[in-house]
Amino acid sequence: MQTFKGTKIVNGIAIGKIKVYKAPVYEISEELVSDIAAELERYEAARLKVQEDQNALYDKEMKAGHKDTAGIFEAHALMLDDDDTLNDPCKEIMAEGHTAEYAVRQAFDEAAQQFSEMEDEYFRARSADVIDLKNSMLDVLFGADTSSLQGTEPAILVAEDLAPSETVKLDKSLLLGLVTRQGSSNSHTAILARSMNWPTLIQCHDVADDWDGKFAILDGYNSCIYIEPEQDIIDKLTAKQKEDREKEAKLQELKGQPSVTKDGQKVRLYANIGGPKDIKAVLENDAEGVGLFRSEFVYLNSKEDPSEEAQFQAYKQVLEGLAPRLVVIRTCDIGADKTIDYMHLDKEENPALGFRAVRICLSRPDFFKRQLRALLRASAFGNLGIMFPMIISRWEVQECKKILEECKKELEAEGQKVGKYEIGIMIETPAAALCADELAEEVDFFSLGTNDLTQYTCAIDRQSANLERFSDTHHPALLRLIRETIEAGHRHNTWVGICGELGADPTLSEEFLKWGVDELSVNPKSILPLRERVRNMDLSKYKTEAPKAEAKPEIKAAEKPKGLFGRLFG
């Protein structure tokens, strides 16, 4: 038995034979041939075959409901009709006596090069499409049967790396798990693996060709793969896999069930989403609403300041798709680590404490109003919450509300329909948490953004790896701020949710409910496990014991941090 480590993307266990996936590397001859007509014919046949394949991928993705990826393949098929850039240059090269393979490599590489030099990011990314087509053309010309790359039986796929197009083409029913030598946790493949819930290991540097055909177990929990494992490991992990499957089946039964503790306390379990593409996940995981819709995607996916209309369409799609659920949309939160060229923001020494979110919006009211108008128009199509981020002072909230009211009046004067909506703010600065009583008088709801609240409370940059020893995501100061925010909200009939990563932290769920949190907003995949946890809780023991006017939360004095280094050296 051999054991190899990697970086896991998805927990879970895959058991089966390994199939080593190797993209073919072709040797292309530069020698001239005499039968030019034959090469032209081969080229045309390959072109039609690839076009047919791309159209088939389009159909497949459309049927699967993946419109975005389907669009890529539709465009691929159309590109192959392009005489000016692809077909004519290829024919010219072949007319000089070169082979079809040689012509494809030269002409497609040149077209890809042109795209890669373009200013605009969208068009630059198209060079990958041309390379993808080049590889498909070469596969056909060389007669390589790429469908066999994956094999014909279910297997754990092992590869150097996988291009998006390769990942999409995989037959999911034959895929038990995935191991790659390269890849990053943000790559397309990793994202897909997460959404499909495949046990996946990346950066497994020991990947070797001779693994092919061997029996193996991929253990996502321990970030490793066992090649030809011993019987006791097989038994143990087979049992674990069975247990996982049963758990998953049990979670599915929780759909449609209320999120209520044994003693009858309810909590709303909402989802965090990034755009209309996540509607499906919200519904599939039975989220009761959306507690955080990051509106940044409309800004980040656009090369120019997005129009009111474009924003309206995106918001409307989500509100309509999820009605009658409440959908809380956070207004523009760019700045800090999310920068956008067209906003022309100055470089800052300390961007996390700089010009970001509502600070930009209040300084650029025209920009802000475009979003608010789009939100108000969308409010007629569902149940909307509008949430302002990075608030520290009451006047900021008042000014946001004033601008919102102006937009509403304008729209009504224009005869546009505006629906009902709730107004809320993110509590993600210690200032806001400590002034929660005053802020609660202004709004319908609070949402605790624990990621920023942690970094601002502890003065710990969340991106810095060197700080792990000092970082404590359960720091008592943070928990105290959360508890006091919940209590302050409730004194003013303002409901309070948590939308940061702590919301899904199973070790804190009971504490949050005990403090009376009204809503937890988590990644869609965490909804059902969290519901299960809630339904197993019994808070009655706290309710009978706890004296009403408890002055301070029961939080132990600062303990050693829980980071890795803290555990090793603490």
Place this chain on the structure above:
Amino acid sequence: MKEFTYVITDPVGIHARPAGLLVKEAKNFKSTATFIKGEKSAKATALMKLMGMGIKQGDEVLIRVEGEDEEACAAALEKFMKENF
């Protein structure tokens, strides 16, 4: 020869998918349609050149149509632009 100008309102500009449909539309006619923006130009049937022009939201393009069915072709393309870009 027929000419018309059009200002792109689509947030992404002339991108792959609708550009492909535009090419299909243009191929229905015998006339040659050319897209012109500043010094750049591309035939409406040349998908990648057309995309390569990097036409974005807010850009004004001149579309010139020449050939035996130029009337019909220009009308069809103008309608197509309004509906898709």
